[in-house]
Amino acid sequence: MGKQSSVCIDLDGTVFDFYGDFSNYLTLHTDITVTDETWSNTPYPEGISADQFEELHEQYMKEKRYRSMPPIPGAKEALLQLYRAGYLLLFATVRPDFVEDHTADSLNELLEGKPHVLFQRPNKVSFLKDSADYYALTVDDNISFAKAAAVGGCPRVALVNSARVQGEKVPKGVRRVVSLQAAVNWLLSEQPESPRYKWYQAVREAGQ
Ligand SMILES: [Mg+2]
Numbered sequence: 001m002g003k004q005s006s007v008c009i010d011l012d013g014t015v016f017d018f019y020g021d022f023s024n025y026l027t028l029h030t031d032i033t034v035t036d037e038t039w040s041n042t043p044y045p046e047g048i049s050a051d052q053f054e055e056l057h058e059q060y061m062k063e064k065r066y067r068s069m070p071p072i073p074g075a076k077e078a079l080l081q082l083y084r085a086g087y088l089l090l091f092a093t094v095r096p097d098f099v100e101d102h103t104a105d106s107l108n109e110l111l112e113g114k115p116h117v118l119f120q121r122p123n124k125v126s127f128l129k130d131s132a133d134y135y136a137l138t139v140d141d142n143i144s145f146a147k148a149a150a151v152g153g154c155p156r157v158a159l160v161n162s163a164r165v166q167g168e169k170v171p172k173g174v175r176r177v178v179s180l181q182a183a184v185n186w187l188l189s190e191q192p193e194s195p196r197y198k199w200y201q202a203v204r205e206a207g208q
Contacts, residue, residue, distance in 0.1 A: 006135050007082055007187070008128070008149070011093040011103065013141035014160050014180055015075045015110070025060050036163040066095065067102040076110050078181040085188055087136065089116040094124050128152055139183045147171040158183035 012018035023034040023045070030048060032038075038045040044053040083089060089111070095103055100120055107118060121127040125148040132138060132152025140146045141160040149157045150173030158177045159170060170176050177183045 005086065006088040006090055007137040007139070008090045008092055008132070008135040008154075009079070009138075009180070010140040010142065010145065010160075011091055011095065011107075012069075013162065013164075014139055015071060015079070015091070016069045016106070017072045018069060019162070019164070021065065021069050022057070022060060025065065026056060029056055029059075039164045061096065061099055064102060066099045067106060069106065071110055072180070074179055074181045078179070078184040079111060080114070081181075081184055081188070083111070083114050083116075089114070090119065090135070091116065092119045092121055092124055092127060094121060124148070128154075132157075137183060137187045139177075139180055141165065143168055143171065146174045150174050156183075156187055158186065 009015060019036060019039060023036065023038070026032075026034040026045060026048065030052070032045075032047040034045045034048070038047070044050055048056075079089060091107060093103065097120060100118075103120075104118060107116065119127065124145055128138065128145055128148035129152040132149040132154035135149070135154050137156040137158065138146070138149035138154045139158045139160060140149065141162055141164070143159065143165055146157050146159040150171055157174045159165060159174050160180060160183070161176050161178050165176075175183075175186065177186065
């Protein structure tokens with residue numbers, strides 16, 4: 001497998017709308033209204049303590065909300081576009097092991113059974129640092145993970161913009177994008193001559 005044939009995509013906040021869904025959940029189960037802005041620059045939404053957050057997050061997972069978390073609009077199309085362009089889709093997530101089956105099911109459904117690889121990494125920073133040069137593109141909504149991929153040598157690292165990271169400085173080697181689709185456009189527009197893309201074009205033309 002060539003260096004430029006794979007992409008590494010984060011799940012929550014990049015493909016699946018974890019923050020939207022969990023914000024709704026927190027709003028239902030606390031006395032504050034949680035929006036995307038509430039998360040700005042903090043690991044926990046403003047007004048919710050660390051203990052309360054952990055407890056509600058565990059409850060959220062136990063209620064199997066990960067199984068029904070909606071995708072971010074446009075994410076599915078962007079992933080299928082990458083697949084059709086010949087890239088191997090790899091997903092790296094820090095979701096806990098006990099939701100691995102749910103994660104696998106929802107990814108399969110989203111990708112309509114298209115082949116892909118799912119990594120469950122408790123230490124995603126190390127994982128991205130160690131393997132980033134294997135990927136043509138890394139897309140994440142977390143600054144630490146984006147930075148790790150850039151440090152690891154990934155030639156294109158996209159940080160999905162959100163209210164959570166708007167005030168943050170973008171690390172060197174990282175490009176801020178509005179969505180996964182924008183990151184895909186960046187990769188495909190600047191790299192139309194990649195070997196896998198050429199191979200894919202040839203296969204398509206031969207089939208027509
Ligand atoms: Mg994320």
